[in-house]
Amino acid sequence: MMITDEVLRPTQLKVDLQKLLSNYRLLEAHAGVPVMAILKANAYGHGLDEVAQLLERAGCSYFGLAYVEEGIRLREIGVRTPILILGGIIGEQIDLFLKHDLTITASSVDKLKSIDAAAKKRGCMARVHLKIDTGMERIGTHYYNAASLLSAAHQADSVLVEGIYSHLANADELDLSHARLQVQRFTDVLQWYTENEIPRPLTHLANSGALLQLPETHFDMVRAGILLYGVYPSSTIPRTLPVKPALSWHTRVVFFKVVLPGHPVSYGSTWQSEEWTRVVTLPVGYGDGYHRRMSGQAEVIIRGQRYPVVGRICMDQAMVNIGRDEAFNGDAVVLLGSDGESTITVEDLAEWADTIPYEILTSVNTRVSRVFIWPAMEESNALEK
Numbered sequence: 001m002m003i004t005d006e007v008l009r010p011t012q013l014k015v016d017l018q019k020l021l022s023n024y025r026l027l028e029a030h031a032g033v034p035v036m037a038i039l040k041a042n043a044y045g046h047g048l049d050e051v052a053q054l055l056e057r058a059g060c061s062y063f064g065l066a067y068v069e070e071g072i073r074l075r076e077i078g079v080r081t082p083i084l085i086l087g088g089i090i091g092e093q094i095d096l097f098l099k100h101d102l103t104i105t106a107s108s109v110d111k112l113k114s115i116d117a118a119a120k121k122r123g124c125m126a127r128v129h130l131k132i133d134t135g136m137e138r139i140g141t142h143y144y145n146a147a148s149l150l151s152a153a154h155q156a157d158s159v160l161v162e163g164i165y166s167h168l169a170n171a172d173e174l175d176l177s178h179a180r181l182q183v184q185r186f187t188d189v190l191q192w193y194t195e196n197e198i199p200r201p202l203t204h205l206a207n208s209g210a211l212l213q214l215p216e217t218h219f220d221m222v223r224a225g226i227l228l229y230g231v232y233p234s235s236t237i238p239r240t241l242p243v244k245p246a247l248s249w250h251t252r253v254v255f256f257k258v259v260l261p262g263h264p265v266s267y268g269s270t271w272q273s274e275e276w277t278r279v280v281t282l283p284v285g286y287g288d289g290y291h292r293r294m295s296g297q298a299e300v301i302i303r304g305q306r307y308p309v310v311g312r313i314c315m316d317q318a319m320v321n322i323g324r325d326e327a328f329n330g331d332a333v334v335l336l337g338s339d340g341e342s343t344i345t346v347e348d349l350a351e352w353a354d355t356i357p358y359e360i361l362t363s364v365n366t367r368v369s370r371v372f373i374w375p376a377m378e379e380s381n382a383l384e385k
Contacts, residue, residue, distance in 0.1 A: 011251040011284045013368055014337075015046050017054050018375045020246040023230050024055060030241055031211055031222045036084070036204065038225035039074075040066035041362040046229055046247055047370045049077055054374075056081045064223055068093050071102040084129055084163070088139045094118040098126055103162060107131040107139045109152045112159065119158035128153070129163035129202070132189050134182040136169045143185040150192050163202035164190070168217070172209030172234035179210065183217055208233045212240060231346050231357050245346065247361065248337030249368075253302070253327055255281035265319050266311025271296060278322045279310065282333055287315040289364035290335065297352035302327050304340030 028035045037060050038044075043051035052063060052074050063079075065071050066087045074083060084103040091114045097104045098119060106112040106128040119126035130149055133140035141149040143166075153161045166186045170178045186205055193200040206217040208227035226233050230245035259265060259279045264272040282300070286292040290313060298309040300320055310321045320333075336344055346357040353360065 008369065009283055010254075011282075011288060011368055012249075012371050013045070013364060014248045014250060014371045014373060015050070016246045016248075016373045017050065018373065019230060019244045020046065020051065020228065021054060021058055021375055023228055023243045023246065024058060024060065024224070026241060026243060027211065027222070027224050027227060031206070031218050033218050034061040034221045035228075036060075036062040036064045036221050036223045037228055038064040038086075038223055040064065040070060040086070040225075042366070044226060044229050044358070045361040045364045047372065048073065050370075050372050052079050052081070053077070062221065068096050068100075068102060072096065072100050075100045075102075082127075091118075094126075095122065098122050098124055101127075103127045103129060105129055105131045105139070106149070106153065106159070108141055109149055112149065112152055112156060116156040116159045125158055125160045127160050127162045129165055130161060132164065132166045132186060134166045134168075134185040134189075135178065136167050136182075138167070140166065143189050146189040147192055150189075154196075154198060161201050163204065164200070165204045165223075168205065168207055168210050168214075170209075171207055171214060171217075172237055174236045176213060179214060183214065209237060212237055226358060226361070229361065231361065235347065245337075247346075249335040249364070250337070251282050251284050251333045251335060253280045253329055253331045253333060254283050256327060256329060257281075264311070266295075266314060268312055270312055271310045273321070278324065278327070280320050280322060280327050280331075282318045282320060282335075283316065284335065284368075285314045285316040285318055287365060288368050289360075290318060291349075291353040291355070291360075291363070293354055294349065294352040298349070299344065301334035301337075301339045301342045301344060302331055304342055306342050306344070 037055050039048055039052055042048045056079055063081050063083045064086050065083055068085055071083045071085055086105055094115055095118055104115055106115055115126045130153055131140035132143055132146050134143045153159060168179050168182050203219040204221040204223060205219055206222040208225050210217040211222045227243055230243045257279055259273060259277055261273055261275050284290045292313045295312045299306045307320050307322050309318050311319050346360050349360045350357045
């Protein structure tokens with residue numbers, strides 16, 4: 001039998017690229033400087049290839065990724081937009097960066113020297129952004145030792161210092177005192193260029209939280225991650241920009257049953273009804289990223305009504321108690337998104353799973369197919385101009 005979309009498992013993510021594009025333009029207008037679109041972790045679960053192709057056509061000036069293999073993937077599909085790899089590197093990877101024209105994060109003097117040596121051997125210039133640790137304690141040269149990195153970079157023969165950046169640990173909090181301390185440390189580091197009469201490279205600091213709350217961090221470019229996809233980085237930040245979630249998650253009922261009182265549902269027998277009830281089974285589970293931690297907490301939408309997930313969520317299936325209401329095999333189910341007046345948000349899923357929206361978006365397994373809703377023809381034509 002020929003396999004078609006109609007007979008595949010109905011659990012799907014729908015990615016509205018028009019909403020994502022609108023978010024991108026809104027953020028760029030708000031920031032007043034170019035936006036580096038952060039596309040790591042499969043574009044926060046939205047689909048790396050498609051999101052990159054959309055934003056390249058829209059004129060996005062820079063992409064940010066976590067690992068070299070993500071950058072190689074985009075080069076292999078023809079994406080030519082500059083790509084900064086934000087994560088730490090090991091020496092053996094440097095040649096891959098150079099081969100695929102990927103910008104390297106130079107996070108220490110030793111790594112900078114390794115980059116310079118590899119580029120010299122290859123007979124090319126390596127493009128780097130210098131990473132300054134102003135209070136994250138992850139990667140980067142400490143702000144109080146930064147002059148050594150900046151000086152070594154200026155002296156390197158085969159390194160083009162295209163940018164300098166740091167990362168804020170608490171820009172999505174109500175208390176911005178630590179974020180402002182980091183901003184001051186970063187600003188102090190930048191004085192090295194003034195003192196040495198050297199032009200300052202492309203400077204970027206703002207993540208999604210700072211883009212919203214700290215306009216002094218916008219510098220020459222901002223890095224938009226979760227906000228680009230229509231989700232706020234924390235619940236404490238005022239909703240000042242009308243971004244819209246680009247992603248929704250759907251499935252269908254695959255089994256319907258009447259469950260008698262005293263008959264527990266799923267592994268561990270953690271839930272049972274005190275009276276007869278109707279339970280439907282959905283083809284989605286923790287193997288898809290529908291977290292087991294949401295067992296007994298999550299809700300879904302069927303026919304515009306919210307119903308509880310009962311019993312433990314299995315690897316591939318979950319059960320829903322619809323009480324005395326009706327639902328039939330094939331009925332549409334919303335796991336994330338809206339149906340009528342009912343809505344389930346990423347924040348809802350995160351609360352039920354005792355985690356953050358970032359983890360919800362990035363943990364949906366790739367076995368869940370993505371369906372892309374591309375911009376309308378008029379918008380698509382405008383992208384090409």
